[in-house]
Amino acid sequence: MSHDDRAGQGAGAALSAPAPLLEIDNVTLQYKTSEHLVTATKQVSFKVYPSDRYILLGPSGCGKSTLLKAIGGYMAPVHGAIRLKGQTITQPGPDRMMVFQEFDQLLPWKTVRQNVEFALHASGRLKGREAAERAAYYIEKVGLIKFIDSYPHTLSGGMKQRVSIARGMAMEPDVLLMDEPFAALDALTRRKMQDELLRLWDDTRFTVLFVTHSIEEAIRIGNRILLLSPHPGQVKAELNSVPVHEMGTASQAQLETRINDMLFAH
Amino acid sequence: MSHDDRAGQGAGAALSAPAPLLEIDNVTLQYKTSEHLVTATKQVSFKVYPSDRYILLGPSGCGKSTLLKAIGGYMAPVHGAIRLKGQTITQPGPDRMMVFQEFDQLLPWKTVRQNVEFALHASGRLKGREAAERAAYYIEKVGLIKFIDSYPHTLSGGMKQRVSIARGMAMEPDVLLMDEPFAALDALTRRKMQDELLRLWDDTRFTVLFVTHSIEEAIRIGNRILLLSPHPGQVKAELNSVPVHEMGTASQAQLETRINDMLFAH
């Protein structure tokens, strides 16, 4: 199993439309504050199919995190519906593992190792030695094996974010929701993390919803890219990414320019 | 006064070495945790001259934030000394304005406007209407005028970061310390922020120390780039960036490759 499997994306399944895994149907999301009502996204509709690497791309404040939170089950849409396998989402759960944008998403009272293990225990995924092995494996993958027994507050911003990524991946969930997970990482580490994510996808073919603000990253990681308009977020377009074997060729550059133009044009 | 002034960098001042504004002299920084001692940076020395746009570049966890905190006066080096205008730094102060890496650096009990204004009041920079005008000006620059009366917890990650940037810039300090300020921003917003920073520099020629993990950003923003080795951070090299008029030419690409090679080679 290699990265090149992804090259044939769509070829095998083009015959009939499968049932969408996740259906965002005309969803409007709002926040009620004591002063006013903020509409974060407006009438957003899109479908995520099994094994999609689905990217949400849009300017700061357009409602990407809010959308992810709604899919995670933390917010109910004021209008429209979000369905997972045909069922309306009513509450959070370990079937949709979330990597948040915030640095404070690690449990401060658990070490790096315990943070990853606890996610496995609490969600009933794995227990005992299996959980320990799985945790160590992914912590090693994000390059933090030296810090495996450190508490989160002794880690740098990027290191914390990597622990969250390890935790998310270790859960090997059906749907992984990632909110700008690589934002705090330097170019080299980021590249390594991207590769790790793709390798894991190759292995388990999970579905991932990935928020990013890097067009390059979107193309590299995703197979399908949703472009959102500025605040309040509305769908601008849904594009296919380039297959892996065309990465680094003109078609990648072309797509990058196209997305750039679509986002930056008013 | 235009960006092209930066083209002539070094030409006017090449005659004699001015006194360094900031001198980091063989500095070792350590954290004491209840379990062990973590060395964040080891024997780091460099000099920042007035009006430098000095970039710290290095992998995640190499001690960039720690160095910035030490310069900010929040940590004392266990060895070596940090001098500002020849004086050893002993405490924090508004002469070194800091933009932190964390999202929670805004005062949650103040609106966006109050956050910026309060920085000006508390530090004794400006009062009354002047402060209000300056605050509004910079909040407009970071594109948050619509959210000027919002409380921080109602902002997205990137929006919070932009308020911090506005606050840092509004202080128009002698030395601005910025820790990955643009990490949470999308490509477009990021570009706008970079331009804004450079424009401000053109106007006031302040000194800025800027942590980033984007090589492209380093070259675009800085005139001088410090490369740090992985944990514990040590100085690898100090390079000059390309002048503004060579931006986008081969020399930029060349420098990018050079830095890439230096950082990613083991």
Place this chain on the structure above:
Amino acid sequence: MTTSNTVTTPIEPYARPEFVLDTQRPETTEVLRPLSLFESLYRLGWLRKTVILVVLAVIWEIYGRWLNNPLLFPSFSDTVHAFGSGIYSGVLLERAAVSLQTLLIGYGLGIALAALLTTVAISSRIGTDLLETLTSMFNPLPAIALLPLALIWFGLGTGSIIFVLVHSVLWAVALNTHGGFRSVSTTLRMVGQNYGLKGFSLVGAILIPAAFPSILTGLKVGWAFAWRTLIAAELVFGVSSGAGGLGWYIFENRNQLETANVFAGLFFVILIGLFVENFIFATIEKRTIHRWGMQH
């Protein structure tokens, strides 16, 4: 390590055509879902609380009647009746006013001292030690331990009661405030220092608002214990001339076996407690920590 099955052909994402939408597309009408009657009633905070209060009152009434021992535990209706005539005759209001005045002075002084002590505590290590030591020593001491000093310093009467009140407010508020200060995120503290704030100005501008949830809890606990102490203290220190507070009222009526009046006095304390919680503290919370997103 990974759980994929390598035998079957791997699933491929479904390939589908791209699309680009016009952002200026016509608005579809949005209809907000209506709430059920129960839901919309349940949303009313005052209604929920009223229901709780009514249930408590009913339990009291039934238990009181079943017990049928009005000398020891009068029923709710007896108490309300006694309360009504106490209010009508003006005596309860008068006594409550005396008590409230003393209480507020003691409470205010206690808070001021707590502010001072925690500022000292947060500014230096020996300050922290001082607060910790004083608190762990004096906080467990009952009022009788203070009695001799109170009598020597303030004599019989309000001065001593206030002294005892301060003792009951000070440590709880100081502990909560100091705990809150110490939990303030390092980043916020660094931001404050970055502005050049130090000592009192750092405490006032950064630590107090950042620790406000803890401080409010401390204020609530302190308020409650001030009441408890006041009622007990008024009993010990007696009355000098006529003007006793609620504590004395309770004591007097207890001696006369007017148990309904005793409970009317306590009922007044309960009412004041409910008022302070639901109007004063709730307003403060709404205007501060809720608005700032510090508590959910």
Place this chain on the structure above:
Amino acid sequence: MTTSNTVTTPIEPYARPEFVLDTQRPETTEVLRPLSLFESLYRLGWLRKTVILVVLAVIWEIYGRWLNNPLLFPSFSDTVHAFGSGIYSGVLLERAAVSLQTLLIGYGLGIALAALLTTVAISSRIGTDLLETLTSMFNPLPAIALLPLALIWFGLGTGSIIFVLVHSVLWAVALNTHGGFRSVSTTLRMVGQNYGLKGFSLVGAILIPAAFPSILTGLKVGWAFAWRTLIAAELVFGVSSGAGGLGWYIFENRNQLETANVFAGLFFVILIGLFVENFIFATIEKRTIHRWGMQH
């Protein structure tokens, strides 16, 4: 808007040659700065606290002697002397053991009830209302308000004292715990829900550790108030026969005007307070919130 001077030529950054260093360069020896004697002594927490305690003892001694009113306020040395002979004769230890036992039961029960109540409170809106209402009503009530019910339900003696102790611990701990729960960051709460945690498991696995600083404060306040209440309650609710606790010891000696013994009893309370703070609570803090970086 900006403050630059457009007339003079703008400052240009100083141009200097690039350099590349070998990361494998030889280590220069690092010498850590030595601390001054005062500094190294000041760093010792126990020494700082001891100094504070000695200063307090000296003040007590001097004031006591100056006052020269041993029936009202004995000096420190008299107290220590009485304490010594109380310990030597075993009576103080015996009384303290009785008190501590009652105290721990009441304290434990209070904490358990507080845990239950806050879990209910955090799980639903009406739960929150219930906690808020009960707390604001009952927390200000003094122990005498509970006396009739205590008498009927538990009779005089330990049962009633425990009931009163629970009353003094429960609300303070519940207020602090609930305040702490509500201040837990939304992100952490969402992380817990993401794992599928709900109700008790969410409280146990996420909210309690995340709110631990507040809970600890609550436990400290509750502990102190439990002591205060115990000593007062032993007096009010009496002891049926011989086996009284420290409160009774204090009361008895007060009646017999053995003031040094009264203060010896209080001194014991102070010592226990210091012990609990510096050994039990300090250890808990060190192992939890300090280690987790939650408090500074």
Place this chain on the structure above:
Amino acid sequence: EASAIRVSHGYGILYLPLMVMRDQQLIEKQAKKMGLGEVKTTWLTLDGGNVINDAMLAGNLDVAGTGAPGFVTLWSKAQGIPRSEVIGLGALSTSSLWLNTNNPNVKSLKDFTPKDKIAIPGIKTSLSAVVLQMAAAKAFGPENYAKLDPLTVSLSHPDAVGALLGGKTEITAHFTSPPFSYQEAKDPKITRVLNSSELLGNITLDVVFAPKHFTESNPKLTQAFMAAQEEANAYIAANRKGAAEAFLRISKIKMTLPEVEQMLADKDTQFSTTPDGLMEYVSFMDKAKTIKTRPAKWSDMFVPAFQTRKGS
């Protein structure tokens, strides 16, 4: 001589002379007679002997009425401590304490079983506790004075009345003074086991005392006070209705006039300044080792004016 005096009285009928003095401003009147001019009196209502002791030791109080055993303890403990010594200004009152029970099986002290609980306000050391011990000594022999102690529980008078009349609690008996004893006796379920005056005679229950240095530096004021007390006692004896009215005015107790008068009519309730039976307390407390210095005779504890009186 001071131009102000601070006096405290307690709550019940036993403090009637002090209340009459307060009501009719007898101290002021007597002081004027002695040529002291306008004397300002401050009256305090204090409950419980401890606070009175503390207030007096702290110099907040000049004259107070308190229980006889408490006074004996304070007098004895303060001997030899210059600023703390106290001295009696006279007896205050005497009355009978009743031991009431709601247990029909209890007819005499000997019928109490370990299941019974006797409520008194403060076991072992309070006035009721000491009187009960003295009664026990009479009933079971001097060495068995503490025989009833295991049955006693501390409970304030009002709560004990509630518990005794209401039933449903472990309290089966209450040793108490008027008006509580009367209140209980009205209930048909209640029977009286013991009347203290029948067993011990009309011994003084409460006394009036002052700091020794106060009496020494204010001899005239002290004298005025004592004269005022005599006048009050005379008034009570002569005018029961007026005294009852004064009681209701000062104590603000909600009782009817006839009820108060009935209490005053009780032959066991007497107001006299001459102590009676104080030495019984002394020898009893000496035996129980609760006092350190024993007065040779009762008048040692009182101002010199009492040397010639024939109390006990």
